[in-house]
Amino acid sequence: MNASAVHTESLPASVLPVDRVLPVGQMILYGLQHVLVMYAGAVAVPLVVGAALGLSDAQIIILISCDLVICGLATLLQTLGAGRWLGCRLPVVQGCTFAALIPLVLIGREYGMGGISGAVMVAGGFTLISAPWICRLVRFFPKVVMGSIVTLIGLSIMPVAGGWIGGGSSGMAGFGNVTSLAMAALTLVIILNIYTFGSGLIKNIAVLIGLVAGTTLWYFVDTLDFSRVAFSPWVNVPVPLQFATPEFHLVPILLLSMVMIVVMVETMSSMIATGEMVGRKADRETLKKGLLACGMATFCGSLFNLFPYAAFAQNVGLISLTGVKSRFVVAVSGCILILMGLFAKMAALVVIVPKPVLGGAGVVMFGMVAVSGIRTLGEVNYRNNNNGMVVALTLGLGLMPVLVPALFAQLPEMAKMFLHSGITVGTCVAIVANLILNGKGAQFQNRSCVNCAPEELVQSTAARTVAVRTVRMWLLLRRAREQKAKEAD
Template sequence: MQMSKTKSLSLGLQHVLAMYAGAVIVPLIIGAGIGLSNAQLTYLIAIDIMMCGVASILQVWKNKFSGIGLPVVLGCTFTAVGPIIAIGNSYGIESVYGSILVSGLAVVLIARYFSKMIRFFPPVVTGSVVTVIGITLIPVAFNDLAGGQGSENFASPMNLAIGFGTLFVILMIFKFGRGFVKSIAILLGIMIGTGVSAFFGLVDFSAVGESSWFHLPQVFYFGMPEFHLAPILTMILVAVVSLVESTGVYFALGDITDKELGEEDLKRGYRAEGLAILFGGLFNSFPYTTFSQNVGLVQLSGVRSNHIIYIAGGMLILLGLVPKIGALTLAIPTSVLGGAMLAMFGMVISYGIKMLSNVDFEKQENLMIVGISVGMGLGVTAVPELFAALPERISVLTDSGIVMGSLTAIILNIVFNIRKAPAVNAEKASREQHVTG
């Protein structure tokens, strides 16, 4: 059935709002970490939002060379935040973008080989990865619900009331809404939460007044890229880790949309991600990867159309070109976004559990894989200083609960399932040979 333009635009806007806070926070953290000026930070935020749109369109557009063809939204990867700050402070911002360019090219080149590793991602791995992603993002939602980490009124009764009130509105709309209204429960919850916040004087429109009306992207805005071995190797590692995370998201969306993914699909998806990283390096934004909060939104809304992602991508490009319009979304209180995030991240966890329902838990090995990988992801998230004494060069692995949980699931599956299979087959063949002999 053909959807009206109003409904399509509303659903596209809902995807934009779902990922906007996560997309904006990365340039804010990196800008503060490497000492960018206000003008540089304004450019960084605008170009990041625009490139999120370009990257999403590249991924949803399925062609012979690239594109997974699923309702995927891409944003800057949180895994790269620490390494980018470290590279920027040690080698300069030009080296940051040199390493991003090389890592993007590396992803495009290794896509065909990485896609052949599909046997390393059975449901016990992908289900664990998606579950870990959802669980480790819950603290982000709660920090925002409380007003944002470091804010003066963190966890104030007003912030908690607005955050949980937004969540309650979303749940009530989802419970009693019908059809289209139910599908945009997140968007309506954010709008109602923002309206109530405005009534109490908690909505700040100052960013709108300070922003310009129009902005054009520039190639190498921060200067010509520089290439140093250590930063390049670091960013390639970040990119490979992002591919592991993205693989879980691909399979989750494939399950939601009833599409079975094969080696060719993964290869095109990885190539699209590599192209997105390349564009990030050219226009001085960031490496891009799949945003899992939008997976929860696809499941929650029940709308699985790629057409909606094209609309969301176009909106993000427009927001990046017109900073004043984009600044309107900055007026949404953090606690409102936190309440909405809690619903979306919760759905990511639920879908991870659903994927795990296809796993044979009669095998103790599978119980161990799920238990240890989820435990590792949650443990690193809850106790981030656990690996603080280790060298900084491996912090890209140890600082992220998502990365640690994902790698644990992959390694344990190899140890317990993949390596075990050849040995079992060899033993069986030996017995048969003995009998026939």
């Protein structure tokens, strides 16, 4: 039995798992697990951009600390919400998006940190304005589209786990050495054994135990670099605009505004996938609130010389793996991120977790995202329609940027910015292919039942049969009345 189920048996059945509050100790452990999963991705963008702009190690540490505070606040905004307008109230973790990494580096080299901050500020405002319109795309997400996208998300982020297993980047010296591969495999074996033979709380924190055990074993096999911990200050309070004052230039603003369209599409995909897993489907209103929270986080981040924020797909797999669906667990993750940002040595301590150890855990978590999508595709009807072709096109074209990264290298920068993300490409392909191949009925599942489950088809057929019989009865009664009227005359 799940640990969350043990605690919530006494709660009313009307309380969904996503809204259940677990014991504090469990929420801290589960929340820390989420942080460890997303931490490498959360610090990657400020780390790369800071290095590209020539910031010192001390400045980069400060930038990372500020980023973690904003990540935590944005995660709290998404999970708990603010009033009626902000936050999707789903277990969604927010972090700096990789989609903006290349444009940020290009802008930084040309216009400096001030140019980045000004462009991010306007892009955040653009997101706030356009969110009510972008969220309308949810009507184009029937099961065949949603299942294809979720499967694509899991497959697309698998190379991240592969890079971690090898030790970081394929271009680095010693990538894929025997020690890295062995430690990744050992971590994976530890997680699988705990998940298979454990129960309750122990089973649900299998990833956390695996990461701790793998890091401990790495200490005896290789070395752990504690230098960053020594360099980090004990306390770091974020200071607005400590690196530069925002500067507003047309080209960077247009570039990042286009990037935010890509970010919004990816964020919607993650929210839809998360909503499907936790039993609260992300409708148009939920998506709008989630996108508004992303826009608000991006705008506020610009005040601290930070970058655009989006939902992290990495954590979707963890929800599927553990079965812990409470949004309050992810809210605790937000609190942990804030503490790590304020106490920089805590943040630096997590950095020492070896990449191969993270990779061993990533294989399971990212694979579970794909499994969730495959499960949804299993509910799709493939008879007398083109749903199979929609899935084929989505996965085939969506995986192209992942499998062949240099495929679009000769295209203009604007096109490459869009095409470098397989998730974005696949989402657009799934929507367009479904509309073209399945027609208008693909938009309105209640009318056409193209993707209905068998029981839904039976219900729909029964409803039509009752309607036809009712009309026939009414016509017979009308004819009887007319016949009586003629006889009376």
